[in-house]
Amino acid sequence: MSAASAGQTPEGDVDEPPYLERGSRAYWRASLALLFAGYATFSLLYCVQPLLPEFTKAFGGSQRAGGVGQHGRPGDRDLHRGIRL
Numbered sequence: 001m002s003a004a005s006a007g008q009t010p011e012g013d014v015d016e017p018p019y020l021e022r023g024s025r026a027y028w029r030a031s032l033a034l035l036f037a038g039y040a041t042f043s044l045l046y047c048v049q050p051l052l053p054e055f056t057k058a059f060g061g062s063q064r065a066g067g068v069g070q071h072g073r074p075g076d077r078d079l080h081r082g083i084r085l
Contacts, residue, residue, distance in 0.1 A: 020027040
């Protein structure tokens with residue numbers, strides 16, 4: 001591996017990493033990308049919530065059991081049913 005490919009100048013000095021400067025075009029593009037990524041993640045997590053009553057009717061579960069998968073940690077679902085881990 002050569003010094004140039006390792007991110008170093010031939011003299012051995014390490015190059016400064018490329019940071020985004022506040023107010024630059026790249027900064028605003030990155031900010032918008034993070035905003036939309038957060039919105040998409042939130043939307044994907046909660047888009048099924050209005051469908052939960054329909055799922056419980058279709059699969060014959062109680063409404064309480066239908067909402068358990070939407071909240072809490074993965075192990076909490078088993079604790080609500082009385083199963084000890």
